[in-house]
Amino acid sequence: MxxxxxxxxxxxxxxxxxxxxxxxxxxxxxxxxxxxxxxxxxxxxxxxxYPYVWASYIVVYGGFGLWTTYRWRKLRRTEDSVRKLQRRLRDLIEAEQPASSAKVVEKGSTSSVKPSK
CATH class of the missing domain: 1.10.287 (Helix Hairpins)
Structure with a gap:
C-alpha cells in the first residue's frame, strides 16, 4: 500500500x-x-x-546544436565540391575518349593501307 x-x-x-x-x-x-x-x-x-541551471542547459546544448549544424553544412559543401570535380573529370574523360578512339581507328586504317601498296 x-x-x-x-x-x-x-x-x-x-x-x-x-x-x-x-x-x-x-x-x-x-x-x-x-x-x-x-x-x-x-x-x-x-x-x-532555477533559471541559471536552465540557462546553462540552453548554452551547452545550444552550443552543441550550433557546432553540429556547422559541421553538417561543411560536410555538405565538401560533398558538393567533390561531386562537381567528379563530374568535370567524367566530362573530360568522355571528351577525350572519342578523340583517342578516332586516333586508334586512323592508326588501324593507315597500317592496313601500307601492306596493300
Whole structure:
C-alpha cells in the first residue's frame, strides 16, 4: 500500500477488486494529456526556481546544436565540391575518349593501307 502511486491515472491500467482483480480500462487520451500538463507544470516551476541551471542547459546544448549544424553544412559543401570535380573529370574523360578512339581507328586504317601498296 505504501508503494502505490497517489494518482490512480498514472498506473498502466485501473484495477477494480471484486473477488478477483480485473482490468477495467486503459487510461484514455485525456489521462495522457493530464500527465503531460502535470509534467509541464513541474518543469515550469523548476525553470522559474532555477533559471541559471536552465540557462546553462540552453548554452551547452545550444552550443552543441550550433557546432553540429556547422559541421553538417561543411560536410555538405565538401560533398558538393567533390561531386562537381567528379563530374568535370567524367566530362573530360568522355571528351577525350572519342578523340583517342578516332586516333586508334586512323592508326588501324593507315597500317592496313601500307601492306596493300
Amino acid at each position: 505504501a508503494n502505490q502511486p497517489n494518482n490512480p491515472l498514472s498506473s498502466a491500467a485501473l484495477i477494480q477488486k471484486t473477488g478477483e482483480d480485473q482490468v477495467i480500462s486503459v487510461p484514455s487520451a485525456a489521462g495522457f494529456i493530464d500527465s503531460l500538463e502535470q509534467r509541464y507544470q513541474k518543469l515550469k516551476e523548476h525553470a522559474e526556481a
